[in-house]
Amino acid sequence: MKKPARAGTAGRPRNQIVVPAIENGTVIDHIPPSATLKVVQILSRIDDLVTIGINFPSASMGRKGVVKIANQHLTPREVDKIAVLAPAATVNIIRGFKVREKIRVKIPAIIEGLVRCKNPACITNHEAVRTKFKVLPGAREVECHYCERPERFGELELL
């Protein structure tokens, strides 16, 4: 984590982005730009400063989204949801302006109770059933445990 930078510091190139550092909290990094706002939506509570950045340049992804949340840490369920939306994301735990822990989100083998089946004829869209998807080899697709339809990872819709 870089030292907190003050906006307008002399010598900073005009195209450099200034993001306020947080003393304590969470930084979710390496989010696909299009999924960034969805990641914000899954946060169960927003009581403090949240900074959202979209289309930051990224060496590994070209462009990325970053979400910084002050004074809040994610629940395991929130981390699971982020894995569905942004399989390449990293979750950084910040304490005292420093990254104390860096977690690479992990796609589970089975995604349960997180995602809606897109097949309108699937029983899960008609009865109170906890949805369940198997992640197929290569992690590009999932398959509904009930209707057996495959679905692309990037097109999943959270419940």
Add this chain to the structure above:
Amino acid sequence: MNFRGRDVISIRDFSRAEILSILRLAARMERAAPPRLLDGRTLATLFFEPSTRTRLSFESAMQRLGGRVVGFADPSSTSAKKGETLADTIRMAEHYADVIVIRHPLEGSARLAAEVASIPVINGGDGANQHPTQTFVDLFTIAKTHPGLLSGRGRPLEIGFVGDLKYGRTVHSLVTALCHFPVRFVFLSPASLKMPEPFLRIVRDAKVPFEEAEEAEAFLPRLDILYATRIQAERFPDPIEYERVRNTYRLTADKLSDVKSGFRILHPLPRVNEIATDVDATPHAWYFRQAANGIPMRQAILAAVLGRLR
């Protein structure tokens, strides 16, 4: 192999060895089905959608083994109509029977029923998804006419599928199951009703050779089996296009002059006009025998999941 308590929901739940085992049990039932084998056992047939063959063959199979049948063939006479959930209907029915056969228009309904019920559940068709007992009947029929399928001796069987390969669930399940065996596929359909990519991927992954074509007739002399399916008018927004397609794919006796002597035509039925009635009298028409095979196969499945056959 012991299938006691086993649900029969999707053909994908069955390994090659399990499929072979069920085919052997069906052959045993065909040779001699003990008339009291399922004495005192009750089958619940829960048909939330109309069906003739599946329901009648399950009921006949159960009764011929001395078992009893309760159930409904029309959901309008049940509390599903009053808004009862499927899960609740199953929780009720499981106390009235020893095994359940369910047909339901929603996909995944049979899987849900199996998770709710403590007794075995057999899928009699869940929407466009699966119809595993039909697949077992189809495999049994092919294995009887071409025993090389199971023994693996001789050249791979050349199996053609014609008609609606996009929406035909019997085609999808049978193709998936046949990938366990030495076969080659030819998929014959109009471009708009081609075999969907996820199933082609299963075929590729199993390293089964296949071809796709729109023109069917030229392939007939090569085939050992032709599996024909109905092309439904509602799949075509343009009625003229539907007329053209259904005439192109209509099988008539005069198209069979160059086929192999052991060539067999299968069809899950009901047939409408995709196979002309003049084909029925040829030695290649096998669809009514295929329907007859539904009895020993369903006897085998019922007796196996009830733990009376292994």
